[in-house]
Amino acid sequence: MTSDFAIAVHALVYLNHRQESVSSEQIAENVCTHPVRVRRVLSRLKKAGLVVTREGQNGGYAACCPAADIDLAQVAEALSEVPVSVKYRTGDLDMDCAVASGMAGVMDQIYDRMNAVCRQELAEVTIDQIDQKLFPRTV
């Protein structure tokens, strides 16, 4: 899981909370990062239809659908996030030993299975649920 994902979720929760157009600069201040980073992440969310943008004065990013309709699996998907990813591959396909040539593939399968269950977990969490955690509603 990259930090882009954390920034995306934070921004979505913040935009849902604000319910108006917010500039990358203001979002960056809330997230504590650089405005350019916010733009890079949110432009991908825009492409996925999870936020809308308005340019010109008083423009910025805004929520465009009910927070209950956005789950974290959609956010991960929009960013092509792979929860468990290991770039390092042991062994070497060209070696004679079946262990040396086959282990990387076996590990990939294991990571795949972990990613599948991680995505299931993410699908269970919506932006609205996070909002409820941050702003408990008295019953």
Added chain:
Amino acid sequence: MTSDFAIAVHALVYLNHRQESVSSEQIAENVCTHPVRVRRVLSRLKKAGLVVTREGQNGGYAACCPAADIDLAQVAEALSEVPVSVKYRTGDLDMDCAVASGMAGVMDQIYDRMNAVCRQELAEVTIDQIDQKLFPRTV
């Protein structure tokens, strides 16, 4: 998931396959990494009782329990592996905004849940099962 985990699993599968003492140099050759890296990882597996070592001539590392008794959750535990870990924390605890101060904690809970299901998956895979994948047994 760090690459140490991949190295550990690879080494365990290899040691199980060899069924004898193997030096860090030979293991490193099979894994395609540096012998010192192998020693660092395997010394932790030794502390967890997953391998034994023998020093002196013809020494090295060796499997010490049936491959069917070692699952990947044990390996992860031995290395203190956290499948989904994100060092980057958005926002800032000291900020007034509930979103800015609370999001990092919310994200941590989400990572925790993913880690729990990942560990369940890892517990389902044993070294012996990996060996069977690499060396299919005709029935």
Added chain:
DNA sequence: TCGTACTGTAATAAATATAATTACAGTATA
């Protein structure tokens, strides 16, 4: 319609994390 306040993105620099390597003390074995 024109200036302004934005987004989007490329390019670069700075910071950080990861991996390889060197070096060597300690130890059991043949």
Added chain:
DNA sequence: TATACTGTAATTATATTTATTACAGTACGA
């Protein structure tokens, strides 16, 4: 008792991540 190993510290090299600068493009509002 020499040797072949482990264990670990220290260092260097490499890769990745993050911040920053710069600027073209665009819609909004006066």
